[in-house]
Amino acid sequence: MSDETIDQLQPQRASRIGVWAVMKAILKHKVSCVGVVIIILLSLMAIFAPLIAPHDPNEQDLYHVLENPSRKHLLGTDDVGRDLLSRVIYGSRISLLVGVAATIFAAVIGVILGLIAGYKGGMVDMVIMRITDTFMCIPGLILLLVMAAALGPGLHNIIIAISLIGWTGFARIIRGQVLMVRELPYIEAANAAGASGFRIMFRHLLPNSLAPIIVAGSITIGGVIMLESAAAFLGLGVQPPTPSWGKALRIGYSYLEVVPLFSIAPGLMITLAILAFNFLGDGLRDALDPRLRGQGKKIE
Amino acid sequence: MKRYIASRLLYSILILFFVSILIFTLARLMPGDPIQAAAMINTDLANPEIMNDLRAKFGLDKPYHEQYFLWLTDFAKGEWGDSLGSGEEVLAMFLRRLPVTLELFIGATFWSFIIGFPFGIIAALRRNSWLDASLTTTSIIGVSIPVFWEGIVFIYLFAVILPIFPPSGYVPFSESPWENLLSVAMPTFVMGTQTAGLLARYVRSSLLEVLGQDFIRTARAKGLREKAMLIRHAARPALLPVVTVIGLSWGYMVAGSFLVEYMFAIPGLGRMGVNAVFARDFPVIQATLVIVALNVMLANLTVDLVYGYLDPRVRIH
Amino acid sequence: MSKLLEVKNLSTHFFTDDGLVKAVDNISYSLNEGETLGLVGESGCGKSVNALSLLRLIPNPPGKIVSGKVIFEDQNLLTLSEDDICRIRGNRMAMIFQEPMTSLNPVMTIGRQLMEPMEIHRQMTRGEIQERCLDLLKRVHIPEAPTRMNAYPHQFSGGMLQRAMIAMGLTCNPRLVIADEPTTALDVTIQAQLLELMKDLTREFGTALIIITHNLGIVARYADRVNVMYAGRIVEKSTAMDLYKNPRHPYTIGLMASVPRLDQDMKKKLKPIEGQPPDLIHLPSGCSFHPRCSYRVERCLNETPELKTVNENHEIACWVDVRT
Numbered sequence: 051m052s053d054e055t056i057d058q059l060q061p062q063r064a065s066r067i068g069v070w071a072v073m074k075a076i077l078k079h080k081v082s083c084v085g086v087v088i089i090i091l092l093s094l095m096a097i098f099a100p101l102i103a104p105h106d107p108n109e110q111d112l113y114h115v116l117e118n119p120s121r122k123h124l125l126g127t128d129d130v131g132r133d134l135l136s137r138v139i140y141g142s143r144i145s146l147l148v149g150v151a152a153t154i155f156a157a158v159i160g161v162i163l164g165l166i167a168g169y170k171g172g173m174v175d176m177v178i179m180r181i182t183d184t185f186m187c188i189p190g191l192i193l194l195l196v197m198a199a200a201l202g203p204g205l206h207n208i209i210i211a212i213s214l215i216g217w218t219g220f221a222r223i224i225r226g227q228v229l230m231v232r233e234l235p236y237i238e239a240a241n242a243a244g245a246s247g248f249r250i251m252f253r254h255l256l257p258n259s260l261a262p263i264i265v266a267g268s269i270t271i272g273g274v275i276m277l278e279s280a281a282a283f284l285g286l287g288v289q290p291p292t293p294s295w296g297k298a299l300r301i302g303y304s305y306l307e308v309v310p311l312f313s314i315a316p317g318l319m320i321t322l323a324i325l326a327f328n329f330l331g332d333g334l335r336d337a338l339d340p341r342l343r344g345q346g347k348k349i350e
Numbered sequence: 351m352k353r354y355i356a357s358r359l360l361y362s363i364l365i366l367f368f369v370s371i372l373i374f375t376l377a378r379l380m381p382g383d384p385i386q387a388a389a390m391i392n393t394d395l396a397n398p399e400i401m402n403d404l405r406a407k408f409g410l411d412k413p414y415h416e417q418y419f420l421w422l423t424d425f426a427k428g429e430w431g432d433s434l435g436s437g438e439e440v441l442a443m444f445l446r447r448l449p450v451t452l453e454l455f456i457g458a459t460f461w462s463f464i465i466g467f468p469f470g471i472i473a474a475l476r477r478n479s480w481l482d483a484s485l486t487t488t489s490i491i492g493v494s495i496p497v498f499w500e501g502i503v504f505i506y507l508f509a510v511i512l513p514i515f516p517p518s519g520y521v522p523f524s525e526s527p528w529e530n531l532l533s534v535a536m537p538t539f540v541m542g543t544q545t546a547g548l549l550a551r552y553v554r555s556s557l558l559e560v561l562g563q564d565f566i567r568t569a570r571a572k573g574l575r576e577k578a579m580l581i582r583h584a585a586r587p588a589l590l591p592v593v594t595v596i597g598l599s600w601g602y603m604v605a606g607s608f609l610v611e612y613m614f615a616i617p618g619l620g621r622m623g624v625n626a627v628f629a630r631d632f633p634v635i636q637a638t639l640v641i642v643a644l645n646v647m648l649a650n651l652t653v654d655l656v657y658g659y660l661d662p663r664v665r666i667h
Numbered sequence: 668m669s670k671l672l673e674v675k676n677l678s679t680h681f682f683t684d685d686g687l688v689k690a691v692d693n694i695s696y697s698l699n700e701g702e703t704l705g706l707v708g709e710s711g712c713g714k715s716v717n718a719l720s721l722l723r724l725i726p727n728p729p730g731k732i733v734s735g736k737v738i739f740e741d742q743n744l745l746t747l748s749e750d751d752i753c754r755i756r757g758n759r760m761a762m763i764f765q766e767p768m769t770s771l772n773p774v775m776t777i778g779r780q781l782m783e784p785m786e787i788h789r790q791m792t793r794g795e796i797q798e799r800c801l802d803l804l805k806r807v808h809i810p811e812a813p814t815r816m817n818a819y820p821h822q823f824s825g826g827m828l829q830r831a832m833i834a835m836g837l838t839c840n841p842r843l844v845i846a847d848e849p850t851t852a853l854d855v856t857i858q859a860q861l862l863e864l865m866k867d868l869t870r871e872f873g874t875a876l877i878i879i880t881h882n883l884g885i886v887a888r889y890a891d892r893v894n895v896m897y898a899g900r901i902v903e904k905s906t907a908m909d910l911y912k913n914p915r916h917p918y919t920i921g922l923m924a925s926v927p928r929l930d931q932d933m934k935k936k937l938k939p940i941e942g943q944p945p946d947l948i949h950l951p952s953g954c955s956f957h958p959r960c961s962y963r964v965e966r967c968l969n970e971t972p973e974l975k976t977v978n979e980n981h982e983i984a985c986w987v988d989v990r991t
C-alpha cells in the first residue's frame with residue numbers, strides 16, 4: 051500500500067495542523083493574541099537589542115552606581131554603574147535563547163522516547179515510563195540546581211541541564227497520543243502493508259501528535275524561562291558580564307530599598323515573558339484540542 | 351480497595367528504587383569526586399589528609415555498587431552522615447528545620463485553597479461572563495508569576511513602603527505566635543500563588559465538565575435546587591481531578607520553598623538545600639534530594655488513596 | 668378526562684457559534700390525565716429538547732425557551748419561580764432519561780439516588796422512604812433490592828440501571844412521567860419488558876406518560892396518541908390507532924416503511940427514508956421535509972404548511988393529500 055492510500059485512510063487528516071486554521075483560532079482568542087504580541091515584541095527586542103539599547107550594556111560608570119531613573123538612565127543604573135534599561139533589553143536574549151533552545155532539545159528527547167515507548171510497548175515502554183516517573187519525583191528547579199552544580203555554570207550547561215529535565219512531559223504526552231492513534235485503522239493498514247517501524251512512527255504517528263506537542267512546547271518555554279531565572283536568582287546562571295534578568299534580580303534584590311527598579315524591572319520582564327507563553331499555550335490548546343472547543347454538550 | 355492500595359504501594363517502592371539510583375548518580379556527577387568538589391569551595395577541606403579521611407568515612411574509596419548499598423542501608427537506619435560544612439548530623443539538621451518548612455507548606459496550601467477554590471467555582475458558575483474572563487486571566491497570571499519576583503514586589507510594597515510585615519526572617523511559633531504569623535504571611539502567600547492559580551483553573555474546568563454531564567440534569571430533574579445539586583452531586587466528582595492537582599502542587603511546592611526560604615532568610619529545609627548545593631555539601635544534598643522525592647511520592651500516594659475513597663469505581667475494582 | 672398538560676406555541680432555540688438552532692419551533696399539543704402520548708421522529712428532530720423544555724431543563728447558554736406556554740395542572744410552568752418549578756420537578760412531573768449509565772451519578776449509591784426525590788418533596792422519615800424505595804425496586808423486578816441499594820451504578824447492568832431509573836421516576840407518584848427513549852440502549856427483549864413494566868405501573872397509578880422514541884412500532888403498541896416531529900415541528904398528530912392505519916404525512920409514511928412492523932411479514936424489506944435529516948441551522952425553504960419528499964409539489968418549496976385537521980382526531984402539516 052502506498053503512503054498516499056494510507057493517508058486517505060487517515061481519519062483525522064483534517065486535524066493535522068493547518069497553519070492558517072491555527073492562526074485564525076489564535077486571533078479569535080483574545081488572551082493568546084496578547085501573548086503573541088508580547089512574544090513578538092520580546093523577540094524584536096532581543097534581535098535588535100544593539101539598535102534599541104541606549105547604552106552599551108557592559109559599560110561601567112563607577113561614578114554613577116545605584117542611581118534611580120534619570121533622563122540619561124531611564125531605569126537607573128546598577129551596582130557598577132551600567133545602564134539598567136540597556137541591560138534589561140539585552141537580558142531578553144538569554145531568557146529567550148535558553149527558553150527556546152532548551153525546549154526544543156527537551157522536546158526532541160521527549161518525543162523520541164515517547165514514540166519508542168508508545169510504539170514498542172512492553173518492557174521498553176515500562177522502563178522508559180518508569181524513568182520519566184523517576185525524573186518527575188524531583189521538581190525541576192531542584193534537579194536543575196544539582197545538575198548545574200555538577201556541570202558548572204555557563205549558558206551551555208544551563209541549556210543542557212534544563213533539556214535533561216524538561217523532556218519527561220513531552221514523553222508522556224507523545225506516548226499517550228501514540229497509544230491512542232496506534233489502534234486506528236490506517237496505522238494498522240500501514241503496519242499490514244509492511245511499513246517499517248520508524249517510518250510508521252515518524253510519518254504517521256508523529257504528525258498526529260503535533261498538536262499537543264505544540265501546546266506543551268509553548269507552556270514549556272514559559273516554564274524554562276522561569277527555571278532559568280530562578281536558578282540565576284539563586285546564583286547559578288550565565289557568567290558575568292552577560293546581561294541576564296535573573297542575575298539582575300539577584301543583585302538588585304540586595305538594593306531593593308535604594309533602587310527598587312534594579313530588581314523589579316527585570317523581574318517584570320521575566321513575568322511578562324512567562325505570561326506571554328502561557329497565554330499563547332492556552333489559546334493553542336483551545337485551537338488545537340477539539341475536545342476542549344465549543345460550548346456545552348449536546349443533549350441527547 | 352486493599353488490592354488497589356497494595357498496587358500503589360508496590361509501584362511507589364519501585365519508583366523509590368529508581369529515584370535512589372538517580373540521586374546517587376547526581377551526587378557523583380560533581381566534578382572530580384564529591385569531596386574534591388566540596389574542597390574546591392570550602393578551603394577548610396582542601397587538605398589531602400582531611401580529604402582522604404572523608405573519602406574513607408563516606409566509603410567513597412569503594413566501588414560504586416558498594417557505595418550505593420552502603421548509602422542506602424545507612425540512610426534507612428537513619429545514619430545520614432554529617433554535613434561537610436558544619437559537621438552537624440544531617441538527620442538532626444533535617445529534624446530541626448522540618449517544622450519550619452512544614453509551616454510554610456501548610457500556609458501556602460491554606461492561601462491556595464482560600465483563593466483557588468472560590469475563584470474556580472465562581473468562574474465556572476458564571477462561565478463566559480466578564481467575571482469568568484477576569485478570574486481566569488488572574489489565575490493564569492498567578493500561575494505565571496515567578497515566586498522570586500512576586501516576593502520582591504511584596505517585600506517592596508508591604509515591608510519597605512508600608513512596613514506591615516518584616517522584610518525577612520522567621521520567628522518560631524513557640525516564641526511569639528503573632529510575630530510568627532507576621533513573618534510567614536508573605537512567604538506563604540507567595541509560595542501559594544502558583545498553586546492557587548492552578549487550582550482555580552482546574553476547579554473551573556472540572557466543575558464545568560461535571561456540570562455538563564447527564565447525571566447533573568437528572569439531579570435537576572428530581573427537583574434539587576441549584577445549591578443542593580452542586581453540593582450533593584457536582585462537588586464530589588468535580589473534586590477528583592482537583593485532588594490530583596493538589597497532590598502535585600504539594601510535591602512541587604518544594605521548589606517554591608527553596609526560593610522563598612532563600613529570599614526571606616527562613617531557616618527551613620529549602621535554605622538548607624540551597625546552601626548545600628552551593629557548598630557542594632554532598633551528604634546534605636543527597637539527603638535533601640531523598641526528602642524532596644519522598645515528599646512528592648507521599649503526596650502522590652495520598653492522592654491515590656483519596657481518589658480511591660472518592661471514587662467507588664476505583665475503590666471497588 | 669381532564670386536561671393535565673397543554674403546550675401552546677412552544678419554541679426553544681439554541682444560540683450556537685455556528686448559528687441559530689430552532690430545535691423546537693412553535694409546537695402545541697395537549698395531554699389528558701392518565702393518557703400515554705408517543706413522540707416520534709428521527710434523531711435530532713427536537714424530541715428531547717421538547718421534553719426538557721417542559722421542565723425548564725434546557726442548558727442556558729446556549730439554549731433558551733423563547734416563547735410559548737406550558738400549562739400543567741392549571742399553572743404555566745414557564746412563568747413559575749425557580750423554587751416553584753423545583754417543587755414540580757420529580758414530584759408532579761418526572762423524567763426518565765435515555766442513557767442510564769451516564770444519567771446516574773457514578774459516585775453515589777443507587778439507594779441514595781433513588782431516595783432523593785422523596786427526601787426533597789416528601790416529609791417522610793428515612794425509614795419510610797427506604798421502605799418505599801425497596802418496594803419500588805421489587806416492583807421493577809430488581810432482585811436482592813436491599814443489597815442493591817448500596818451498590819454503585821457501575822455495578823449494575825444497563826437494563827438494571829434503567830429499571831432503577833424508572834423506579835426513581837415513579838417514587839413521588841408523579842402525574843406525568845416523560846420517558847426519553849428509555850430503552851434505546853438496551854436489547855430488544857429487555858426493551859419490551861421495560862416498556863410493559865412502565866405501562867403497567869403508570870396504568871396502576873393513573874400516571875400520564877410521554878414516551879419519546881424513534882420507533883413507531885413502540886408507539887403503536889403503547890401510546891394512545893402520537894405526535895410526529897420533523898425538524899423541530901409537529902407534522903402529524905393523531906390517535907395511535909388512526910395514525911397506524913392511515914398515516915397521512917409523507918414523512919410518517921416513510922417512517923413506517925423504515926421500522927419493522929409487528930403485523931407484517933418479517934421478511935419484507937425495510938426501506939429507510941432517503942436523504943439525511945436536515946441541518947437545523949440551514950433549514951430548507953418551505954416545508955423542511957420537501958427535499959426528501961416524493962410527493963412534493965411546487966408549493967412545498969415556498970410555503971410552510973401549518974397543522975390542519977383532516978378528521979376529528981387527526982391533523983397533518985402537509986400541502987398534498989397522499990391518498991390521491
Ligand SMILES: Nc1ncnc2c1ncn2[C@@H]1O[C@H](COP(=O)(O)OP(=O)(O)O)[C@@H](O)[C@H]1O
Nearest residue numbers: 347348349350681690710711712713714715716
Ligand atoms: N446543548 C445544545 N446545544 C446546541 N444545540 C443543541 C443542544 N441540545 C440540542 N441541540 C440541538 O437541538 C436539536 C434537537 O436535539 P434533540 O432534541 O436532542 O433531538 P432528538 O430528537 O434526537 O432528541 C439538535 O439538532 C441539536 O443539534
Ligand SMILES: [Mg+2]
Nearest residue numbers: 349350714715
Ligand atoms: Mg433525544
